[in-house]
Amino acid sequence: MFDQTELKSKLRAISESTAAHHVLDIVESNLRRMGATHVLITGLPMPNRPIDSLVQRFRWPDQRNDGIESTSLSANDSALMLGLASDRAMTWTISAGDMEHSDLLAAAGEGSQIVVIPVTELYPFQAFVYASGPALQPTKWELSALEVLSxxxxxxxxxxxxxxGQRPGALSTRERKVLELTAFGKTAGEIAEVLDISQRTVHAHLQNASVKLNASNKTHTVVEALRYGQIRV
Structure with a gap:
């Protein structure tokens, strides 16, 4: 466990780093010290988009394969989707049921602890730090410190x-604005008046956003836009 003085020192080291690997080393070393055996530091892609270009560090031994490092990561892994469930750091113990739907969790192994730290300050970009290990049991203070560090x-x-700040497939500025107004209950006519565009253009923005977010209707589109950090209300 590190105290406030050490946290300030780590933050200063990050702010003074001139290379990405130094920044990532600081985060990883603190996770390792807490008992992490698996570390993933990554941005989150938009729906139906690959994750490869967003992954910053992926050190995830596969316990099913003699601890050999995993080399591939699916953007559709359910563990990544669980990261969207909260904007605060969370922990849980991996169960057999979890492993059935996630290669990440299956590779970490049943009974291991997993920590998910969302990074929400880079709106509309989303990022997460994932860590796992049998002895990884951070305190509330450590989780808060990890949030700040991440x-x-x-x-x-x-x-x-x-x-x-952008991800492939992200909503345009106008699409986000239309969805924000929709989330506040504005009709297409009201949105058109506020933005000084036609109702046809409003519907076109809603349709484009729906396709990008893989949503089935207007309400679903708003929900997915919120989950993927594309709008704020």
Whole structure:
């Protein structure tokens, strides 16, 4: 466990880092010290988009394969989707049922602890730090510290030009605005008046957003836009 003085030191080291691997090393070393045997630091892709270009660090031994490092990561892995369930760090113990639907969790092994730390300050970009290990049991203070550390790390990666604020398939500024107004209960006519566009254009933006978010109707589109950090209400 590190105290506030050490946390400040880590944050200063991140802010002064001039290389991405130094930033990632700081985050990983703290996770390892807490008992992590598996580490994933990544951005989250939009629906139906690949994750490869967003992965910053993937060190995930597969316990089903003699601990050999996993080399592939699916953007549709259910563990990644679980990361969308909360905007705060969370932990749980991997069960046999979890492993049936996630290669990540299956590789970590039943009974291991998993920690998910969402990074939400880079709106509309989303990022997560995942860690797992049989002895990984961070305290509430450590989870809070990890949130701060992870946020600082991704902010520095953005400053270094390693990541950008956009993701392939992200909504346009106008699509986000139309969905935000929709979320507040505005009709197409009201949105058209506010944005000084036609109702036909409003519907076109809603349709485009629906396709990008793989949503089935307007309400679903708004929900998915919220989950994927594309709008805020």
């Amino acid at each position: 946020s600082a790390a991704f902010s520095r990666l953005r400053d270094l030009g390693v990541i950008s």
